[in-house]
Amino acid sequence: MSQIMQPHDAVAEHLRTLAVAAAPCAELRLHYADEVLALARRRRWIWRAAIGTGSCVVVAAGFAAALPSGGDYFAMYQPSGSMSPTVEAGEQVVFGKNLPVARGDVVAVSGLPGIDMSIIRRVIGMPGDIVSCPADESGKCDAVEVNGRAMSESYVVPDREPFAEVTVPAGDVYLLGDARRAAIDSRDFGPVSLNSVYGVGVEVIDVHGESRPIPGTPEHAPPTGQIDPADDPPPAGSVTGPAMPGQADD
Amino acid sequence: MGMNRAEEEDFTAFVHERGDRLLRFARLLVPDRAEAEDVLQAALLRLTRHWDKQLASPEAYVRTTLVNLAKDRGKRKHLVPSPSDHSQGPHPSSPDLADGLVARAELDHLLKALPPRQRVTVVLRVLDGLSEAETAELLGCSVGAVKSNLSRGLDKVRESLDPEIMRSAGTQT
Numbered sequence: 066m067s068q069i070m071q072p073h074d075a076v077a078e079h080l081r082t083l084a085v086a087a088a089p090c091a092e093l094r095l096h097y098a099d100e101v102l103a104l105a106r107r108r109r110w111i112w113r114a115a116i117g118t119g120s121c122v123v124v125a126a127g128f129a130a131a132l133p134s135g136g137d138y139f140a141m142y143q144p145s146g147s148m149s150p151t152v153e154a155g156e157q158v159v160f161g162k163n164l165p166v167a168r169g170d171v172v173a174v175s176g177l178p179g180i181d182m183s184i185i186r187r188v189i190g191m192p193g194d195i196v197s198c199p200a201d202e203s204g205k206c207d208a209v210e211v212n213g214r215a216m217s218e219s220y221v222v223p224d225r226e227p228f229a230e231v232t233v234p235a236g237d238v239y240l241l242g243d244a245r246r247a248a249i250d251s252r253d254f255g256p257v258s259l260n261s262v263y264g265v266g267v268e269v270i271d272v273h274g275e276s277r278p279i280p281g282t283p284e285h286a287p288p289t290g291q292i293d294p295a296d297d298p299p300p301a302g303s304v305t306g307p308a309m310p311g312q313a314d315d
Numbered sequence: 316m317g318m319n320r321a322e323e324e325d326f327t328a329f330v331h332e333r334g335d336r337l338l339r340f341a342r343l344l345v346p347d348r349a350e351a352e353d354v355l356q357a358a359l360l361r362l363t364r365h366w367d368k369q370l371a372s373p374e375a376y377v378r379t380t381l382v383n384l385a386k387d388r389g390k391r392k393h394l395v396p397s398p399s400d401h402s403q404g405p406h407p408s409s410p411d412l413a414d415g416l417v418a419r420a421e422l423d424h425l426l427k428a429l430p431p432r433q434r435v436t437v438v439l440r441v442l443d444g445l446s447e448a449e450t451a452e453l454l455g456c457s458v459g460a461v462k463s464n465l466s467r468g469l470d471k472v473r474e475s476l477d478p479e480i481m482r483s484a485g486t487q488t
Contacts (some may be wrong), residue, residue, distance in 0.1 A: 076472050090416055
């Protein structure tokens with residue numbers, strides 16, 4: 066080992082000894098693989114059914130209501146402040162099911178590891194893009210950079226917390242929430258497979274039922290034909306609830 | 316999109332062959348068995364979605380996913396499912412296993428003191444034997460951050476170590 070301080074070497078050695086001794090105690094259940102496969106099948110089915118439910122709380126209630134139906138568009142409630150101010154908690158976004166994903170689009174995503182619900186985020190990086198938020202002299206970051214060019218995002222609540230450069234792998238996209246400070250996004254879970262994107266946002270419907278375009282996205286025609294309705298809105302308490310803590314509200 | 320039968324069999328064989336090792340790794344990255352099983356399940360589920368792409372190393376993919384889930388678990392707690400009612404692992408039926416459980420308990424205790432990033436760094440550098448550069452790449456941080464996380468992590472472990480163990484572990488200075 067290199068010249069780490071001696072006591073550190075001793076600590077490291079002790080940890081290694083413990084880890085070797087403890088290893089036999091970690092064994093998987095016999096049919097673990099089958100359990101995972103069964104879960105994967107179930108999730109895939111749910112995904113196909115395009116459950117766009119906004120909140121874990123209503124997953125069960127929404128289950129029956131959200132079976133696949135005919136239209137090319139569907140609506141989904143935004144359960145948290147993570148896309149504020151573009152989409153406020155409690156507003157709906159109308160998504161196209163068959164539109165191509167482009168940089169700047171607001172998309173519906175499901176099947177992220179550890180997140181048992183669909184979420185809405187903005188596509189910042191496409192496959193092959195290099196995304197970063199480099200720190201200036203004061204240690205803050207003023208704008209997200211894509212392929213070395215600073216993005217002008219008038220619609221976001223900036224965070225100014227730098228993050229390291231990421232090259233988006235083929236088949237993946239890099240997603241951020243517009244409420245940069247609060248949102249849980251690709252800074253946390255990394256780039257996301259395009260397979261988990263199942264809707265491209267075309268407009269927002271506010272709480273009075275009025276629609277408006279989504280700022281910062283490529284131009285989209287307004288939805289035509291039938292829009293599959295959103296599941297019930299999340300109960301009032303869950304909107305700012307524990308799932309997305311620490312919302313930036315100014 | 317789903318897996319066909321042959322793919323499912325391949326996947327099952329992969330989990331049989333590498334599952335214990337991956338669980339052991341997960342077990343070091345997060346504080347308890349239930350959570351280790353949960354993050355491993357999340358990582359394997361994600362793997363099933365990429366299985367048809369014939370990844371060069373599915374094991375590396377799972378390990379990377381585990382590291383990503385573990386390093387942010389503190390500040391993004393809900394990303395990791397809360398512990399469910401998993402059984403608490405095998406019973407100590409043999410003396411070997413009983414020794415192992417004692418070692419596991421102490422290891423858990425020592426690593427519990429570390430915040431997620433320090434913990435992951437210590438595990439990768441010390442227990443997994445990765446280089447500073449490899450660790451930095453996996454964590455998406457600088458080599459400097461790896462050094463400081465390792466050093467602060469080991470300091471914390473030393474603080475919670477029984478002084479006697481330190482002496483018998485042979486500090487020859």
